[in-house]
Amino acid sequence: MSKKKIYYYCVKLYSDVTKKEISYKKIKVIFNKIFDSYSKQNKNIRSLSLNQSEISITMDILENNENYLFGRIGKVKDNSSMQIREYGTLSSDEVLSRKDTMKKGVELCSYFIYNYEDGILGYVKSQSVPDAYIFNNITKYSKKYYTEINPIPNPSAYKKLFKDGSILSRITFTVPVPDTQVLRDKEMLGLDREQIRILEQTNTKYITLIVKNENRRFLTNVKEDIINIIKSFLRKEKEYKDIKITGSGNDFNSRDFDLKEQVFYYNIDVKDYDTENHQKIALDIERKGKIYKEVLKESYENNKDDLLILTNRYN
Template sequence: MAEKKVYFFKVNLRTKDGEDIDYKDLKDIFIDIIDKNAIEQDNFKSIDLTIDDEYTHIIWDIFDYENSRLFGRFSKQKPSNTMIKRYYKTMEKENIGDGDERTAGIEQYTYGNLDYDTGIFSIVGALGAPNEKAIAKALWKYNRDYQIELVPIPNAQAIQDIYEGEGAEITRVEIEVPLPEAGVLQQIFNWDDDQVINVMGDRNLSAGVVLKPLARKGRITRDTEETKGLLDCISRNKAGYNKARIKAKTINKKLREYDLFDQYFSYPIDIAPYHMQGSKRIYFTVDELVDIYRQNIVYSFETNRRLLKLIVSR
């Protein structure tokens, strides 16, 4: 499994003069842009988001757009001379592309989903792929009567809702700190001096602590006051941590993980790049990954829909 994060953005819609209008008009605007400008493929539509002065292409492949959501794959062209293809039995290599980057190229991609009802855009963070601003390029290039603003949904607000939520409970705490002093390691692991020195040396190490109940459905804190006290304690000592995560819930919010170091609201997903066939790894094709990403992104949004709507007041 490869863990990735889905980030969420509130989408505001405005006229070209900057006047705020109903975000629910986004559905009709995008349908019109796609119907007029996209090129039909076998099971999706492709639209070029490349702006005139950009050398490398940005492409949007759209799989859903006419019903409740706008789901697609955003791709950014990469120079073909940064990769080669190799045949491992002979060790022969083959160049990728014909050298003319204007007509064909290789791309890195990610996936994004706009929920029409809430105006919340979800995107999987992916190094080298387009970010959330790619969706705004569609209006800039194809309909300048409108513009959209993507506002990242803050993680602090989500944590505050747990802090103040009715019946708040924490079920897991994970803390990572710089490697403790030798004396602490000796006490915990019963290491002798030489072992401690050898392990610590010049290595860049850290230590992690996971606090969780023994029972599967147990809890660390039992009510809002205890939850506030534990969160206050973690916050006071946060400067000494490398990482701090909790799993928590309230009466109105399902159990989920909160990263206390993350500035923006996110939700972790596990993407399996392959499946096992006997003892062999069979990697999913790009087409097969579409449904895997779609299911995970939609699930991550639906799981957090109520909380996200509360934060953005929609």
């Protein structure tokens, strides 16, 4: 399983003539006209170029129905330092021939889901892949409209843990190390001399501490204690580099609440491979797309009420 983060954004629609915001409910019709006119059909998938300058970026439309637009964003990657190897013979070959590079490319990709009814975009952030703002490039094909992507602020998500029935299971926080003498506290850190010597040479700046109980046991389920613990960390927020609280409640499963993160995101686990005869088999791109679709839809439904409140988009 790979751990990923889905970040959520509010999508606004504007008139290119008046520059005034208009109803995002029109986005579905606008997008469909663009897809019909400018996308290219490849088997069961439509693809639309979202190129930026000379960088090749493509959106694959994997599903487009009354409720959702689900797809994949791919960005070309330089493959000059990559090769293909046959492990049985250890022979190697180039990823693409010189001739193929004139018309093909290797891409890194990520997935997104857009809810037409609510005007909310969920985007899986991945390294070296364009951020969610590339979504604005869809309307570059329109002469009448343009979209604006805004991160959904969520500075108080942790308050879900203030409700009855909540459980606090783990606290993870990172503190600066003003002096390497801190590393010599054997009772606290349990480091031996050699470990301390090496760490002192690396010019250690931070230490991450994890507070948790024995396996499968939570820290506390007492509402007042949970509130006091979280508030105590918030009072000293500037003293920490990172603060994450892990907990669950009656209406949500265990999740992390990042007290330093100011935008709405949701952690997901995505399957990377199948197992056959005790061997890991990489998923093909079609199977991976189906898995992401299921996970992104489930994530959206789990967070829908919170997202609608934060964006003031209750119908």
